Every structure is written in C-alpha cells, then in structure tokens.
Amino acid sequence: MGKGDKKTKKGKRTIGSAGKSRPSKRRARVAAKKAGAEQAAPKKAAKKAAKKAAPKKAAAKKAAPKKAAPKKD
Numbered sequence: 852m853g854k855g856d857k858k859t860k861k862g863k864r865t866i867g868s869a870g871k872s873r874p875s876k877r878r879a880r881v882a883a884k885k886a887g888a889e890q891a892a893p894k895k896a897a898k899k900a901a902k903k904a905a906p907k908k909a910a911a912k913k914a915a916p917k918k919a920a921p922k923k924d
Contacts, residue, residue, distance in 0.1 A: 860872050
C-alpha cells in the first residue's frame with residue numbers, strides 16, 4: 852500500500868498509469884459530458900409530471916388502536 856502499489860491512487864500517481872481507481876482526465880470529461888446531457892432532459896419531464904401528479908393525494912390510513920394488555924393482580 853505504498854508508492855509501488857499499482858492498485859491505489861498513490862501508486863498510480865507514482866507509476867503514472869490510469870485505471871479504475873485513478874481514471875484518465877479524457878475519460879472523466881467524456882463521462883461527465885454524457886451524464887450532464889442525460890440529466891438535463893429528464894429533469895424537465897420530471898417537473899411537468901410532478902405538477903400534474905401534485906393535485907392527486909391519497910388519504911392516509913389511520914393505525915388501528917392498540918388494545919391494553921390485561922392487568923395481573
């Protein structure tokens with residue numbers, strides 16, 4: 852778990868490699884760009900759906916009253 856460990860970020864920085872624990876900058880940018888584009892469209896649709904669904908509220912069920920345990924003498 853030192854500088855020579857290829858599986859840790861510290862080791863990958865020393866060796867200069869990239870992977871799962873230390874992704875390359877290029878891949879991070881592409882992934883962030885795709886994620887941003889995918890999130891933008893569903894947010895608009897979700898807001899419209901939320902406005903339509905807001906007036907409909909289900910009645911909350913009341914819990915049944917608990918019976919008191921019989922007292923022992």
